[in-house]
Amino acid sequence: xxxxxxxxxYSETENFGASQYVSLKDVVDSMLLEAQDDDSFIKxxxxxxxxxxxxxxxxxxxxxAANKIFAIEITVPDTLFFPMPQDYLNYARVSVVVTDNSSNxxxxxxxDVNYGINTATGYLQDNEGDLLFDQDGNILTSDSSxxxxxxxxxxxxxxxxxxxxxxSKFSKYGEFKPDSERGQFLFSSDLMDKEVVIEYISDGxxxxxxxxxxxxxxxxxxxxxxxVYFGCIERNRNVPANxxxxxxxxxKTTLHQSKMAMADLDILRIARxxxxxxxxx
Numbered sequence: 001x002x003x004x005x006x007x008x009x010y011s012e013t014e015n016f017g018a019s020q021y022v023s024l025k026d027v028v029d030s031m032l033l034e035a036q037d038d039d040s041f042i043k044x045x046x047x048x049x050x051x052x053x054x055x056x057x058x059x060x061x062x063x064x065a066a067n068k069i070f071a072i073e074i075t076v077p078d079t080l081f082f083p084m085p086q087d088y089l090n091y092a093r094v095s096v097v098v099t100d101n102s103s104n105x106x107x108x109x110x111x112d113v114n115y116g117i118n119t120a121t122g123y124l125q126d127n128e129g130d131l132l133f134d135q136d137g138n139i140l141t142s143d144s145s146x147x148x149x150x151x152x153x154x155x156x157x158x159x160x161x162x163x164x165x166x167x168s169k170f171s172k173y174g175e176f177k178p179d180s181e182r183g184q185f186l187f188s189s190d191l192m193d194k195e196v197v198i199e200y201i202s203d204g205x206x207x208x209x210x211x212x213x214x215x216x217x218x219x220x221x222x223x224x225x226x227x228v229y230f231g232c233i234e235r236n237r238n239v240p241a242n243x244x245x246x247x248x249x250x251x252k253t254t255l256h257q258s259k260m261a262m263a264d265l266d267i268l269r270i271a272r273x274x275x276x277x278x279x280x281x
Contacts, residue, residue, distance in 0.1 A: 023214060023215055025212040031229070053227070054228050056231065057223075060227060062220075064259070065220060065255060070085070071199045072198050076192055078192060078193075079148075080151040081147065081184045081185060083183055087202040088201075090200065094185070094199070111174050112174070114152075115177060117152045117176075117186050118152075122143060123140075124141065174191040174194075176196075185198065219258055220258050223257075223258045226254050230244070
């Protein structure tokens, strides 16, 4: 907000960090203003089309360049599974909240992913082993032995020495498995009622949000605009091929620039990481 005073900014928590973003509505309004020129190739493009392509552009650019991780904290329920967030694409890290005894502070300890947790759908069969079908001819299914019907029991450390035990089966803090088919995270039994933080990659476009509430990082704005412009002219037979190629090349150039801007490369952070690695050698 151009006339926002420091007092205005600090008095409302929703203002914090807002200067990093611009809304999809502002981007579309700006492009419609430029489209009023007589020589504009998007002069007759409707607003609804700009918004539709703009949303596609946000999903594309967010996936390729945003480098943004969202995080939610949940309490693992008794069922040991929890739904993935609405805008979830993939997980970055899943951790349990633990208390550091030396400092009495709370820390995150990453969980081990365990693809041995069964998430298969069970096919119902009769006594002869033949598949059972419903009245529409579809196979009847059930959760007979998977992690939804029988929660996964984790291995426990024993005080007695067991030389033949496979140590790879043990997990210090707990285990989880993402089930993309059902949109759920499954957890091991030792995590029941514990606080877990799920860090994940979003598609950048929450469902049901109005265009003035869809935010685009300013480092990504030009890239989004360039994709919207290319998307509008790509299949327009009245636009010369060289203009389409120029628009595509411009998008690729700004996409590379956005990736560099969003990479958050910090020489001090890199030096600290190298120093830590040297100390552990």
